[in-house]
Amino acid sequence: MITLHGGPTPNARKIGIALIEMELEWQLVDVDILAGDQLTPEFLALNPNNKTPVIEDSDGPNGRPFVLWETGAILLYLAEKTGRFLPKDAEARALCWQWLMFQVSGVGPMFGQFAHFVFYAKDKHPYAIDRYTRERERLMGVLDQQLGKTEWVSGDDYTIADMAMLPYLAGSMKGEPGRYPHLQRWGAAMLARPAVAAGMKVGTARKETIEGGLDGFTDEHRSILWGDRQHAKR
Numbered sequence: 001m002i003t004l005h006g007g008p009t010p011n012a013r014k015i016g017i018a019l020i021e022m023e024l025e026w027q028l029v030d031v032d033i034l035a036g037d038q039l040t041p042e043f044l045a046l047n048p049n050n051k052t053p054v055i056e057d058s059d060g061p062n063g064r065p066f067v068l069w070e071t072g073a074i075l076l077y078l079a080e081k082t083g084r085f086l087p088k089d090a091e092a093r094a095l096c097w098q099w100l101m102f103q104v105s106g107v108g109p110m111f112g113q114f115a116h117f118v119f120y121a122k123d124k125h126p127y128a129i130d131r132y133t134r135e136r137e138r139l140m141g142v143l144d145q146q147l148g149k150t151e152w153v154s155g156d157d158y159t160i161a162d163m164a165m166l167p168y169l170a171g172s173m174k175g176e177p178g179r180y181p182h183l184q185r186w187g188a189a190m191l192a193r194p195a196v197a198a199g200m201k202v203g204t205a206r207k208e209t210i211e212g213g214l215d216g217f218t219d220e221h222r223s224i225l226w227g228d229r230q231h232a233k234r
């Protein structure tokens with residue numbers, strides 16, 4: 001049994017998609033990052049970096065429970081565990097790693113900074129807004145160009161690189177119809193997969209979510225995610 005600690009966020013949804021696609025037995029333990037669940041001693045014992053998602057595999061590789069965090073590592077772990085969604089051919093596999101790393105080191109953090117400065121930061125800083133708006137568009141352009149050449153993100157095969165990418169791109173594509181045609185084509189193919197559609201619902205059972213934007217977003221939430229509570233010495 002795999003326990004996914006997470007909530008209604010793009011990073012947890014990557015793992016939800018993978019668990020469903022891989023037909024693994026799993027359960028969700030809700031972590032409400034707006035309430036500071038990720039800052040509790042119990043959660044920090046799982047991930048000292050206070051980020052979701054985390055998985056606990058009761059049937060780990062060495063015959064004992066195993067805990068893992070960082071979505072790139074989790075996706076690779078699950079793909080190796082099941083032997084699925086990681087190409088067998090050495091070149092195709094390395095390209096899958098490449099696009100996975102592009103997601104976790106580029107798309108994820110840059111889209112995150114974009115959302116922070118455009119939606120969540122109380123003070124609006126034109127330099128930061130311009131910087132991350134342009135960087136997000138550049139990254140979407142890189143992906144759109146790639147998907148003009150290949151069916152899936154890393155080539156002919158549907159892989160964990162696609163699963164990593166979709167939760168970040170789904171919302172962005174909605175806002176920009178017609179602008180990134182290859183991304184749109186790929187996004188529609190992704191969402192047509194029942195496992196992807198189901199994985200994108202991870203965490204929606206809980207009402208409170210930051211996806212809707214700033215409604216109900218308080219100074220306490222800001223302190224937990226980016227302020228004093230986030231940076232308190234532990």
Ligand SMILES: N[C@@H](CCC(=O)N[C@@H](CS)C(=O)NCC(=O)O)C(=O)O
Pocket residue numbers: 009010011012033038050051052053069070071072104108224225230
């Ligand atoms: N690089 C990490 C990013 C994880 C991450 O940023 N998680 C966010 C939710 S999308 C989180 O848990 N934030 C809580 C916090 O920063 O306190 C990964 O890929 O797993």
